[in-house]
Each structure stands twice: as structure tokens, then as C-alpha cells.
Amino acid sequence: MSALRVGGFLFYSFEVNTLYFEKGICLTVLLPIAEMIKSHNMTSTIPAVRRGPKPNPGTKQNLISAGMSMLHRMGYSATGIKDIVEEAGVPKGSFYNHFDSKESFAEEIVNNYFEQALPQLKRQLEDPDLPPLERLKVYFNTRKESFIESGFSQGCLLGNFSLEVADHSERIRLRIAFHLSTWTQLIEECIAEGQESGEIRTTLSAALLAGFVLNSWEGALVRMRAEKNDAALNEFMEVVFKTVLV
DSSP, X not given: OEEEEETTEEEEEOSSOXXXXXXXXXXXXXXXXXXXXXXXXXXXXXXXXXXXXXXXXXXXXXXXXXXXXXXXXXXXXXXXXXXXXXXXXXXXXXXXXXXXSHHHHHHHHHHHHHXXXXXXXXXXXXXXXXXXXXXXXXHHHHHHHHHHHTTSOSOOHHHHHHHHXXXXXHHHHHHHHHHHHHHHHXXXXXXXXXXXXXXXXXXXXXXXXXXXXXXXHHHHHHHHXXXXXXXXXXXXXXXXXXXXXX
């Protein structure tokens, strides 16, 4: 007699077909059955099947677009996952196909926000047709005009999240800090080029000046939102380009 285990079952085979009773249990043990099991490779492992629908990249982008608009307009705390999926027009379950939490979603929003702004930032601050100081003036003046057109609302998402979320989420704080560092670096390179050409005469380091300029800009945006006018932005332009970067 020989035996073959398949899953949790043990099959016995005899040289002849046998039907017998043991302790009231009827067992049919047939050699051909065992051979059939072997020949069809039924002892092999069945691959795991992924449960649930396959994530749709288009759905993820819809969520990011809707979420960025809502988080920028309403803030982190006032925006719920339910609000985001309704705005995106997708089932709530679709959110968790792409993001494991609201925090991870907000982290993705911070990344997308800066990545969308980066091409214009580079294009204006690295423009070879303009001298470095003029590039900085054009960039910040363009940003100022966009906030005037929006009614002095929303401000910068990186600044908004720094105030609202950075103390409560290390993941989001680190992403904000990373993008602010990249932004500062681009301003620093522009200032350094202006110092090398003699257009900017101050002997303060380009890194120090760049950090001060960006910090002042973010502070001006906070004041702008509180006062709903462009006074703080005009003061920024006045001080930075007539006193600091000279």
C-alpha cells in the first residue's frame, strides 16, 4: 500500500480496487484515482488571487486634483475624505486603493503642489535673457499679481500647511521642509549669480539672503490673507529690491 497527501487529505492506493469499512467509515481507495491526481499535478500550490479592483491611475489623479483644490481652499482640518471623494466623483473605497490615510494623501498633495509650480519657478529664475536681479523681480511680481487676481485668498499651500499641520505630522513636515529647501536653493543660485556679475553688491552670503527673502515672502502672504489687500506684498517688493538685494 502507498499513500499520497493532497492538501489536508490522505489518499491510499492498493494494487487492486478495494471497498471496505473501518470504524463505520466507508473508504474507497482506488489506484487509478491516485494516479490521476499525480498526473494532473494537483499537489502544486495554487497562486494567490488579488482581491478587489485594480487601482485606476485616472482615479488617483482625480483625487489629487480635487484634494489639492479643497485642501488649499479649506485647509487640512476642515477637509474630510468624504468631501474629497465627493468632489472627485469616485466611491470612498477608491480612496483607499491609492492612499492608506488622509496623512499620506496630504503628503502626496504637498509633493504635487510644488512639482506643478517648479517648472515656472525654474523658467523665471534661470532665464538667460534677463539679468539675475530682474529675474527675481519678475518672479515675485508675477506671484503678487496672481494673488491679487485670486482676491488675496488661499496663499501658498506650503506656508499654510507649515502653520496648520507641521506640528502634528512629521511626514508632512519633512516634505514641506524639503520643497522649501529646493525653492530657497533656486533663489540662492540666482542671487549668487547677481553677486558674481556685480549687479547685487551686498557681501552677505547668497544662502543667507535667499532664506531671508523666502521667509519674508511667506510671512507677507500670511499678512495678505489677514488684511485682504496687497500692502504686505508691496512692502516685500520695496524692502527686498531697494534695501536687501542691492
